[in-house]
Amino acid sequence: MKPRINISKVAPKAIEAMIGLEKYIHASGLDKTIYELIKTRASQINGCAYCINMHTRDAIKLGETTQRLFVLDAWRETQLYTEKERAALALTEAMTLIAGKEVPDDIYDNAASLFTEQELAAIIMTIVTINAWNRISITSRTPLD
Numbered sequence: 829m830k831p832r833i834n835i836s837k838v839a840p841k842a843i844e845a846m847i848g849l850e851k852y853i854h855a856s857g858l859d860k861t862i863y864e865l866i867k868t869r870a871s872q873i874n875g876c877a878y879c880i881n882m883h884t885r886d887a888i889k890l891g892e893t894t895q896r897l898f899v900l901d902a903w904r905e906t907q908l909y910t911e912k913e914r915a916a917l918a919l920t921e922a923m924t925l926i927a928g929k930e931v932p933d934d935i936y937d938n939a940a941s942l943f944t945e946q947e948l949a950a951i952i953m954t955i956v957t958i959n960a961w962n963r964i965s966i967t968s969r970t971p972l973d
Contacts, residue, residue, distance in 0.1 A: 832968045846964075849957045856950035860890050862916045865900065865909075866951065867958045869917055870924045872901050876962040878970040883958075915939040916951055923955045 836843045853863065864887035871879035884897050896908050903909050903917050919939045922931045940948055964970075 829969050831971055835964055835968055846957065846960060849953060853950050853954050853957065856946060856953075858947060858950040858954065859912075861887070861892060862913055862951070863954055864890060864892060865913055866916055866920045866954045868897065869900055869903070869920050870955060870958045871962055873921065873924045874959065874962040874966065876965050878965040878972055879958065879962055881972050912942050915942045919951060920955050923952070924959055 864883050867883040868880060868887060871883060887897060888894070899906055899908065900917075903914065909917065915935075915938050918935045919931070922935045939951065943951060
C-alpha cells in the first residue's frame with residue numbers, strides 16, 4: 829500500500845496537540861498495563877496495524893504476556909484479565925463502536941465503580957486518543973516501523 833499524507837510534516841501543530849493529550853494521560857497516573865490494553869484493543873477493533881504493532885510491543889516491554897495479547901480480542905472468554913482491566917476493555921469497546929448508539933449505563937457504571945474519577949477521565953481520554961491515532965494512521969496508511 830502506498831502511504832498517503834504525512835500529517836506530522838504537513839500539520840505538526842495538530843500532532844503536537846495529540847501529543848499534549850498523551851502527556852496528560854501519562855501524567856494522570858493511569859496504570860500502564862491498562863493503558864496499553866486499551867490502546868491495543870481499540871486498534872484491533874479499528875484494524876490499525878501500525879498501532880497494534882506499536883502497542884503490543886510497548887506492552888511486552890512493560891512485562892505483558894504474549895498469551896494475554898494473543899487472546900485480547902476474546903477477553904470476555906477468559907479469566908486472564910483483572911476486574912479493572914475487564915471494565916476498561918468493555919468501556920473501550922463501547923466507546924470505539926459508538927456510531928449510532930450510546931455507551932450503555934451498565935458498562936459506564938461498572939467502570940465508574942472500579943476507578944476514581946481521575947482514573948476514569950484518563951481512561952476515557954486514552955480511548956478517545958487511540959481512536960484518533962487509529963484514524964490518522966489508517967487514513968494516511970502509516971507504514972509499520
